[in-house]
Amino acid sequence: MVNYYIKKTTTLTDWGKVFFSTASLKYYPPKFVLRDPIKQGVSKAFKNGYEVAVIVYHIENIHEIHQQLEPSPYQQYIKTLKIAFLNAVKTRQHAENILSIHDYDQNSVTLFVRMDRTLDCVAEIEATIKSILHNVQVYMSDKGADVQLIFNTGFMFLEKKYISIQESIYQAHQQAVIMAMKQKESEFNKMVYALSNIVEKKDIRLLAQPILDVETNEVRACEMLTRGPIGTPLESPLNLFSFARQTKFLYDLEMIVLEKTLEQIKRTKWQQDIFINFTPLTIGNPCFVKDLKGLMKKYKDIASNKLIIEVTERDSFEGLEYFISNLKILRTLGFRIAVDDTGAGYASLNSISEIMPDIIKIDRSVIQDIDKNSVKESMLKGLLLIAKEVGSIVVAEGIESAEEASVLSRNKVDLAQGYFYARPTSLSNNLQAL
Template sequence: MEKVKNVMQWGKILLPLSSIRFYPPQFVLRDPVLEGVTAAINNGQDVAVIVFNLKDISNIAEQLGHVQYGQLLKQIKKAFQMTIKQHIAKQDIITLHDFYSDGLTLFIKVDYMHHSLSEINTIMGKIIYHVEKGLYPLYPSLQPQFESGYMFVEKQSFSVLHSVESARRQALAMAEKRVKSEWNEMVHSIKKIVSKQEIKLLAQPIIDVATKEVRALEMLSRGPAGTVLESPLSLFSVARQTGMLYELELLVFEKVLEQIKATRCRQNIFVNCTPLTLGNIQFTRDLKKLMLQYPLISPAQITIEITENDSIDGLKNFIYNIKMLRLMGYKIAMDDTGAGYSSLSIISDIMPDIIKIDRSVISNIDKNSVKESMLQGLMLIAREAGSLVVAEGIENEEEASVLKRNNVDLAQGFFYARPTAFVKKTS
């Protein structure tokens, strides 16, 4: 009895009494995945769950035998750890987890305002390339190859643990493209969204920095309310991975035209479009067909905003389509400028009408003189290209004051206005 009393006394010192009463010991232990994901969400960031799976795993295990296969798994994990550190910023990595050898799962922080889906695809491709390259000399007869998929942790769920498990399961389905799995369910979901036009649009004003007047509206897409695909990150990542990105982006354009007609909007409208869609040989033709249904809407009212950091190498129709769109009367905006080399490198190729400066440059610019110098440099580039400048992600008056003293043309962000639904006019 005395021993039991001593144990309870030590327990009260080490753990709260509530923990001893209500939680089994394993739930008191520190969980780096849940801690990291929770901290990122609380900080306003999204979390991407990326799965890397070894292809043809059964045959490889059979060829190597139990011992050698175990050694291979250790080498794979070490190779991924080293490669991930080389290609992802330390502050963005939450953890790399081995779920009972069922593939490796990487958790990273993502800020969707300046991280793009193509960036995640590029990172995944680079990691796999370098890991495979390093393993080939060690296993020349096997030539290990990997498949990958990703999903985002749902922020609004009642349980972070449930959200993490759900995102990982969906990422696995994306990686494996399994028959009779969540892969088919997600393909069905995205096809249903496109066929039934189950998306809604929000509008965020773009403000004249000098006068604070609304100069344009950027249209932002959301999937069906209350579903995993309501989040634009999840919606467009599933569309991209299931080969439905073009159809989804064309649907967004159609919805935009519907909204302009229904609200009798006279503002300039920004519509987001990825280089993959802009490089599609059918895009200008399909857009013309759409516009014929809305004869009162002029292409001059619409600015096509090139999003993401996809390389345009290999997109042979991209530059041609940009030229055609200009001839049709559309204006072209370049998004995410300053977030990476790729956005800067194509400015001279497309000479955009508008350059949007990424929020990574703008965030805390009032406290960072280097960022202000970067802003000034980007504005010089914009002036040389004959482009207007829009600063994105303005969150406070201090950031806005830096824009004003540097004569930035336009701005958008929560400081000015949050995205809201269009209100249909009644008269």
Template sequence: MIRRYMEKAKNVMQWGKILLPLSSIRFYPPQFILRNPVLEGVTAAFNNGHEVAVIVFNLKDTNEITDQLSQSQYTQLIKQIKKAFRKTIESQIAKLDVITLEDFYGDGLTLFIKVDDANHCLSEINMIMAKIIYSVEAILRQQFPILQPEFESGYMFVEKKNYSIMHSVESARRQAIAMAEKRIKSEWNEMVQTIKKIIFKKDIKLLAQPIIDVATKEVKAVEMLTRGPDGTVLESPLQLFSVARQTGLLYELELLVIEKVLEQVKATRCRQNIFVNCTPLTLSNIRFIGDLKIIMEKYKNISPLQITFEVTENDSIEGLKNFIYNIKMLRLMGYKIAMDDTGAGYSSLSIISEIMPDIIKIDRSVIQNIDKNSVKESMLQGLMLIAREAGSIVVAEGIENEAEASVLKRNNVDLAQGFFYARPAALVRM
């Protein structure tokens, strides 16, 4: 009688969650027939202009662990794993950025999070995964010292263009699982082959976005932006570079981008300064300077003085022993160095003091709605002071309206780019 009553009470509690706000069912939500928290959260994120990342965490060596534990002990382990992940995620990620953490697909957990900055978030995702795994493993090793649990992870972004958001969610989840498990004959291998094929066929396209003089509104430079094959999941740069990074092909892809940029500069006879994005991982590669010289041999009419390498993403340069050396070599060869995302990441200010960039690009998170936020304007002034001390030119990114542009003008910002001035388009001679 008591048991039946408890089961009935549990069912009532589960179904009662249908009426709860999404914020109350972020962690291990029940599977509803009438309501899908993941679909609801992803749809809301898309409607508010965010990207959504799907991160999968898998327990390594599950078979070995189950051999060492009884059924009740294994159940307790899973319970503690879920508890540790929730505790860690709540401490590491802003509450409003967590869509759901769920455990529906098997032994692993799936975390859905909102990502604000669609263009510069790959290193952020890697950093989040590493921090979560480190913290969870530390908690569990104290509780289960003999087992020493370890986790593997993978991620993917939910495609916005698909006709069905739920289909995109399940596809992203499946690909994230494949990335985490790196299974033989899995989607992981297919994605490796897809990236290799893109690189071999040079199947990318480039768009140019002008960088404008704030005072005169003249075009002073252009930034080259990469897109994957038309009509595919990898057309989005977010998907393209995240898959390349996780499959170990980021360096090859970024070299291809450099070659395609030079090819288009030559074809259009463009004389503007050109900004080319590169991650610290690529810039620190021991082969980079030699490979760049080989590429430049094909384009002898293009001067290194015309090219600015833009250090993208907020990767820590700690442990990247060739990074500073390669930056110095690039400068000796005549290239300029720009620092992207300044004001957004934990490492950008420290990198500025290390490399003293020629150009500092202020992240759009500082610029967005700056006309309505005096604190942001003070941040801009502080970053400009740092830039002046470093002898750097300032570029403000993400300008979307005249009000934001007017704040830049009154603060004597050098250059700016954004939809207010021009949208990305094919490179033409200027």
């Protein structure tokens, strides 16, 4: 068995593949050995503001393949599979985001991936999983590997609060393995039970980040942000929603966020607008409109025109039969629609033409250092023209400096949010700040 990593460099041509003997490594040891390049890569990614995720590709039928092939062809098959993964990583767009690739045992392959925190990390991770898996299968087919591989995948984001980088990597790897190897019923069921308890008890916290008028600095709205139970692996919203998505709890969780948001609006008597995030999967659920109407009936004093349904993630909504029709119904009920991540890629621009949103949220990737980059300011001007054509209000996200804010003011951007203005806090605290 070998342990190999792709050394992180600035260009693909600089990649080096190094093989180590790993006879001491076991798949589920008390602590698995971490080579310095992994820890260094993760540490550097954290310092540069990235999130890092562990992806595990577990080969479900590896033992069947072993039984079907003679020892020598089997070893060649495994060698070809490793090359297929290396090739899939190397040829992937933005391959530099793959920090390392390992085979802790011959039943699985593990990737460490950095993610830009300004993107929707869950959607990006799922896109990475699918594209690499597709490329691996194409490569194996081209090489004449007739035995069909069956993969189970799992992923989890690294927590930044652990005492050491190694501990953070170990915990995330364990959880990703549990997700991929669902046949490990005891461990998998513990995590499912923990999430089902969160859903049953509605054990989440909501924070509110204010959205301000760029010219007057007056608070016009808040965006609701979710946190899991304090001190648990699911406290992080990335891990909470990642796990919910992989275990089919996503719809329930997002509806709980809506219900608890309505509870807080009623309790605090909040009068400004509220942005609530929903994935296309939830909006496209055939039960969504009915369940939303039921909650609004329960909180009948809250006007629907104060709630903004923010379509998150860059998932394609193609194939979601009820997505567009549900949005049309929401509009007839008085809700407004916002599109997130605008400017981060073709998908978000395509969403604007399909959805014709009331509000366009410009992605942090456009805003970051816009005061130092004339091209980014030109991009902003182009997006403002699109918004004017659609008739949309514009919200700029992720403002972190006075210089960035001044560019927004110069270009007459409507609204903005970010740490420069205020960090997320409780809705009641935001009410007091008005």
